Amino acid sequence: MTTDTPKVSSERQHQILRRALADRVVKIKDLSAELGVHEMTVRRDIDQLAEQGLLERIHGGARIVEKTSEEVAHQLRATKNTEAKEAIARAALNLIEDGDVVALDASTTALALARLLHARNVSAIVSGLDAANVLAANGVPFLMVGGNFHAPARSFVGAFFMDTMTRLHPDKVFFSAKAFSPDTGFTDPHLPEVGAKQTLIRSAGTVIALLDSTKFERRALATIATLDEVDVLITDQTPSERTLSALEAADIQLTMTQETP
Incomplete structure (x- = not known):
């Protein structure tokens, strides 16, 4: 494709x-x-x-x-902060084991992870066209969950998508967001994407957030997930003390690809 x-x-x-x-x-x-x-x-x-x-x-x-x-x-969007996204994707790959079923949202950070999945013996669930293209080209088996096409993210959303995802149970879900703060959690301005991401997150055994540091201490229109719904957060730089305290209180495992001086 x-x-x-x-x-x-x-x-x-x-x-x-x-x-x-x-x-x-x-x-x-x-x-x-x-x-x-x-x-x-x-x-x-x-x-x-x-x-x-x-x-x-x-x-x-x-x-x-x-x-x-x-x-x-x-x-x-796909060309913004590419080095950070690629580093985050490499760290995320370390959390994936052979035999896993992994689900990816339609974010560009999850797309960076999709480009690496051929290094593992896994299958995937995707909602984004670009991730499907990458997995098909690399010979990674995947299920694409359809629905209403959301052009800005090149993804599928809506009632059909959400109904289908409630019947699927991936081992690990990887998602991103437009913004994060301890007060509002992981947020996004696009309501169709919010509903799709929420359903994806609630289907999973383990939920991993992929977030570059430019998105911290910010908020967007709607909450995708609260801190108690996320198990692991992978980012490229050390967050603020306030964020670190909130992550620790929520028992979220924090992985950083780069330490700040």
Whole structure:
């Protein structure tokens, strides 16, 4: 299985797309000043993005192509904090044993773990198209749970998904969230994803949260899981003392891929 999502070639082009997603329309002169490059450089970047169908040229600038904006947003999320996500995925793999049935949410951190699963003799349950593509390409047996397609996360959600997951019992569930704080737990702004993640978490024998440190001490709209619903938290840096105390009180095993000085 393959995906035809366009590939963005440079960090500068990612920045242009981020601005276009936020503002809908971007001006070459503004981007030139913001990025510290010549207007001709920005124009070439816009031309390349337009050739891929990601932007539409307009006089003096460009605007996001509406029909691809969700896919672009997903691609940009997938390229954010990639080193931390890959380190977290490697640590998560150490918790997986041959013979396990593992379930992965549709987060980009869980996707990084999906890329490593061929190193274990396991089977998987997934709700995300990208994870399914990776597992299929690597020969990892998996069950894809369907439902209503949620384009921003390229995942399946809704009543059908949740009903099916209540009948499945994976050994370990790996999930991520947009934010975490001791007060609100693990939270996410996308309500369809919240319901799917909650059902995934409640199906599991062991629940493992995969969270890079940029998401700590923040909160989003809805709670996915409270601290007492999570067994292990894997992150890339040491959390604050307040968070450490809350994790210890909740008896959550903390694994860090990098110690802060």
